[in-house]
Amino acid sequence: MNVLIVEDERQLSHEIEIFLTKQGYQCDVAFTGKSASEKIYVNSYDFVLLDIGLPDYNGFNLLREAKQSGKESAFIIVTARGSTDDKITGLDLGADDYLSKPFSLLELQARMQAILRRKHGLKNNTIEINGFVLDIQNRTVSFKNNPINLTKKEFDILHYMALHKNRVITRVQLTEHIWGDVLEEDYESNYIDVHIKNLRKKLSVYGNTDFIETVRGIGYRLNMA
Amino acid sequence: MKLQVKLTFYNAIFQALIVIAIGILLPIIIQRVVYNHIDKRLHARADKMMKIIELGGLDDIIKDQECSFDQYNIFKEEYVSISPLSFMPQNFGKDSIENAERNIENEVVKHRVLSRSFLYDNQLYQIEIGEGLSTVEQLNHTINKFTLWMVVIIVLISALMNMTLVQLLLEPFNRIVTKKLKTIHHPATFVEDRIRTSTYEFSYLDQSINEMMIKIRSAFDIEREFITNVSHELLTPISILQNRIENILSDSSLPHDAAVKIVESQKTLLRLSKVIRALLYISKIENEQFLKNENADLQTVTYEVIDELEDRLLQKDIKVHKEWRNDFEMNKCNKSLIHTMLFNLVSNAIKYNKEKGEIFITGKRIDDYFLLSIKDTGIGISEDHLPHIFDRFKRFRPEDEMSYGLGLPIVRTIANFHHIRIEVSSVLNSGTEFRLFFSDTIS
Known part of the structure; x- marks a missing residue:
């Protein structure tokens, strides 16, 4: 998978590059709109991570040009302005998704995987963990065809941990994922812990839930072969 | 209360006061004028009588008067009487005029009476010349009534004209209110077109509103720019830190104690990020950067x-x-x-x-x-x-x-x-x- 990171903040593009490379992506970076335009024209990328606020170029124009030249790349636009107008404009121009700064790298990866699933039209869209089957399409969980009644947030948490299996996810990362869009009071709450507790309780009726591991002082990890 | 209504209302009160004042003063003035005329006439007649007496003697006149009085005075409008006086009046030589009732031919009629005393043949006489008042009073009444109606009509017409005029005068003001004050909710939607008016005050008001709105708009623009700058300049470093922390945490060689501390930093960073996002959110709403559609x-x-x-x-x-x-x-x-x-x-x-x-x-x-x-x-x-x-x-x-x-x-x-x-x-x-x-x- 080839990714082009278009970001004028070098430190930021560097961190994204480190992360995505570790996840097995081939990364290319462009610090200006001009070089991004050239790279998109010459190479073929699976993903273009595009910062809308480039100093030399309007990110939307870049997106428009790429779309007009028939590039197949999936575009995820990134903005620090965070206005809904930008979001609508970007999606109207054919962007596949939208992230506001600051965003979690895990969130970025989850969005990329969701785009891939959409693009390849995966019908059989399930993840299996220790006998528990997650149906991503219908957002349900079952164990040996017994449906398990989870709340939306509980499903989201389980799904997110499954996407990032075998790595520790901090409470902050989980909070940002399930409450990220909401500007509410708490900056630190135990909601996540309660969610996990309930999740374990509901799943343990059917099978062993040891695969959900608590990493003391840090967060949670879903262990999966 | 609307200015136009107020102006019309005050005008109407003022006009009504005029009508009342005229209603009270007019009869008095007319009466004065009329009496003045009658008095002049009475003086002239008295003088003429005195001349006749000097030339022809008193006896002739009395005789004449007595024989012709009835025929010439059917309506009892005028009368002359000369009578001897037994004492010297205080105002001898001066005319006195008063309204008095005189019995003429067995009928009491109100007269304006001039009385003058004089000496003739060493005898004091008093001559009274009277003019009937009933016709004059009727005339007075008619004139009063007519004038009062005239005044009422004129006042009504002028009130109507006033109303139209006020409306015409205030029209630019009303346009300023409806076009600039009522419909504008945000400086961005403000149109600086001048309202056409020849009235200095309105033109000044319009100009002041324009200048104010332009100032507010520029303040809004500055705030908007500030928001954009803060968004970029604060959220970008937070973004870098957040992603760096995530990368550090994913390093499996990181000791657990260090990881716990980094997670604490991640929480602090989330707090910072949330506060900035919330403040930006509030500013953006206040700056009307959200659509209501x-x-x-x-x-x-x-x-x-x-x-x-x-x-x-x-x-x-x-x-x-x-x-x-x-x-x-x-x-x-x-x-x-x-x-x-x-x-x-x-x-x-x-x-x-x-x-x-x-x-x-x-x-x-x-x-x-x-x-x-x-x-x-x-x-x-x-x-x-x-x-x-x-x-x-x-x-x-x-x-x-x-x-x-x-x-x-x-x-x-x-x-x-x-x-x-x-x-x-x-x-x-x-x-x-x-x-x-x-x-x-x-x-």
Whole structure:
């Protein structure tokens, strides 16, 4: 998978590059709109991570040009302005998704995987963990065809941990994922812990839930072969 | 009261005063003038009589008068009488004029009477010359009536003209009010077209409004630019830090103790990021950077919010009682803002509630408003704190330790943006109720 990171903040593009490379992506970076335009024209990328606020170029124009030249790349636009107008404009121009700064790298990866699933039209869209089957399409969980009644947030948490299996996810990362869009009071709450507790309780009726591991002082990890 | 009505009203009062004044003064003036004329005539006649007496003697006149009086004085309009006086009057040689009733031919008639005393043949006489007043008084009455009607008509016409004139004069002012004051809600939508008027004051007013709005607009633009700059310059470094922390945490060689500390930093960073995002959010709403171009069914949005908070309700075992009596569709609103506003209110109702508490959500129409009430059975807010709950960064309750005190300021900003009135009442240890009043015309 080839990714082009278009970001004028070098430190930021560097961190994204480190992360995505570790996840097995081939990364290319462009610090200006001009070089991004050239790279998109010459190479073929699976993903273009595009910062809308480039100093030399309007990110939307870049997106428009790429779309007009028939590039197949999936575009995820990134903005620090965070206005809904930008979001609508970007999606109207054919962007596949939208992230506001600051965003979690895990969130970025989850969005990329969701785009891939959409693009390849995966019908059989399930993840299996220790006998528990997650149906991503219908957002349900079952164990040996017994449906398990989870709340939306509980499903989201389980799904997110499954996407990032075998790595520790901090409470902050989980909070940002399930409450990220909401500007509410708490900056630190135990909601996540309660969610996990309930999740374990509901799943343990059917099978062993040891695969959900608590990493003391840090967060949670879903262990999966 | 409208200026035009006021001006017309004052004018009418003034005109009415004129009518009353004329009504009172006119009869007096007319009477004076008439008496003046009669008196002059009486003097002239008296002088003429005296001449006749000097030339022809008194006896002739008396004789003449007596024989011809009846024939010439059928209407008792005039009379002359000469009678001897037995004493010297105080005003000898001077004429005195008075209104008096005189009996002429057995009929009492009101006269204007001039009396003059004179010496003839060493005998004192008094001559009285009278002129009847009945015709004159009738004439007076007619003139009075006529003039009064004339004045009333003139006043009415002038009042009408005044009204039209006032309307004409105030027309540019009305246009300033309707075009510039009533319809403009935001400096960005302000049109600086000048209102055409030859009245200096209105032109000055119009110009002042224009200048003010342009100043406000530039302040808005500066704020907008500031928001964009802050967004970029603060959120970008936060973004870098956040991603770097994530990369550090994913390093499996990182010692556990160090990882725990880094996770703490991640929490602090989240706090910083949330505060900045919340402040930017408030500024953006106040700067009108959100569009109000959606319709939303309030019940749907409210129930969506409750659904979204399902887990927290379950966690605290809180029961929600929903009662929705009338439908209410919000026009020209921003759905996501309304959602955020209700989310913050309902999530507060959960957060500050007791275990196994209750939340009452009621939507109903009250007169011109739609009332949405969110009532909890929670810890309540003390009376001293109640006026300050919408202030930024105010935290009163022990449960607030983990919050940054911007939840309710966001609620208020969104409510103001949509012209929604908020009332809060609270009883300590018993619960809080937020009442939102939505008006039918939101924009």
